[in-house]
Amino acid sequence: MSNIPHENQPGHVVIIMDGNGRWAKRRGLPRIAGHKAGIDSLRKIVQQCVRREIPALTVYAFSSENWKRPENEVNLLLKLFISSLEREIRNLHDNNVRLGFIGDCTAFPELLQNSISSAHELTRNNTGLMFNVAINYGGRWDITEAVRKIVIDIYTGKISIDDISEETLGSRICLSELPSPDLFIRTGGEMRVSNFLLWQIAYTELYFCDSLWPDFDETEFEKALRWYAGRERRFGSISEQVNHAGRN
Numbered sequence: 001m002s003n004i005p006h007e008n009q010p011g012h013v014v015i016i017m018d019g020n021g022r023w024a025k026r027r028g029l030p031r032i033a034g035h036k037a038g039i040d041s042l043r044k045i046v047q048q049c050v051r052r053e054i055p056a057l058t059v060y061a062f063s064s065e066n067w068k069r070p071e072n073e074v075n076l077l078l079k080l081f082i083s084s085l086e087r088e089i090r091n092l093h094d095n096n097v098r099l100g101f102i103g104d105c106t107a108f109p110e111l112l113q114n115s116i117s118s119a120h121e122l123t124r125n126n127t128g129l130m131f132n133v134a135i136n137y138g139g140r141w142d143i144t145e146a147v148r149k150i151v152i153d154i155y156t157g158k159i160s161i162d163d164i165s166e167e168t169l170g171s172r173i174c175l176s177e178l179p180s181p182d183l184f185i186r187t188g189g190e191m192r193v194s195n196f197l198l199w200q201i202a203y204t205e206l207y208f209c210d211s212l213w214p215d216f217d218e219t220e221f222e223k224a225l226r227w228y229a230g231r232e233r234r235f236g237s238i239s240e241q242v243n244h245a246g247r248n
């Protein structure tokens with residue numbers, strides 16, 4: 001583990017774990033073998049976040065658009081989510097990890113919904129890494145849901161139209177209880193955000209790499225963290241206004 005000063009680490013990392021299918025195809029394996037290998041990568045990255053005391057990690061596991069995939073792949077993915085959750089939950093709990101889920105889980109089979117609620121319940125009082133998994137998640141869905149909640153609150157008299165501000169929406173969107181993502185990583189070579197956390201990444205540093213997700217290991221993650229540590233985050237101000245203390 002390289003010595004990136006703690007204050008230069010991101011507080012919240014979000015990852016689009018892309019490239020499982022291509023990883024499998026290159027080995028002449030079925031796509032699901034790539035998804036299985038992707039779970040091994042994820043386990044290592046979660047461990048590294050725990051060791052580095054990164055407060056929050058959010059990963060994209062299944063997008064609202066991924067239902068378009070062949071039925072067989074979708075079914076195998078759902079089975080993999082259930083078996084992985086069952087296998088990993090003890091270890092996550094022992095590592096003081098708090099597990100959260102974002103996305104419309106109502107679309108999933110009851111068995112998966114039950115595993116999700118019990119994993120959430122079991123780990124809710126943990127105080128270590130906040131680890132969120134986005135399943136059946138879409139950034140547009142997230143914004144639409146927040147708007148729906150605002151409309152309900154207006155109809156029921158909780159707020160008035162004049163109260164609407166960025167904060168009104170920001171507090172009703174997924175992950176509102178966490179600081180905004182600092183570092184966004186997408187593996188697999190594509191330079192797009194694929195409907196992930198559209199509202200939340202307004203000022204996030206974007207890191208794209210060619211490694212396919214099953215090949216994304218501790219060294220690759222360190223590379224991304226070092227890249228992030230070298231960023232100057234200006235949030236609209238100019239370089240001279242930014243406090244450089246402790247950077248680089």
Ligand code: IPE
Pocket residue numbers: 017018019020021022023061062063066077188
């Ligand atoms: C990401 O890998 C995992 C999911 C979307 C579930 P892909 O399955 O998209 O892998 P590629 O992009 O086809 O290689």
Ligand code: IPE
Pocket residue numbers: 016017018019060061062063065066190192194
């Ligand atoms: C994004 O990957 C979704 C996840 C990693 C879960 P995709 O492979 O589905 O993205 P697109 O469709 O190629 O943009």
Ligand code: MG
Pocket residue numbers: 018019020188
């Ligand atoms: Mg893909």
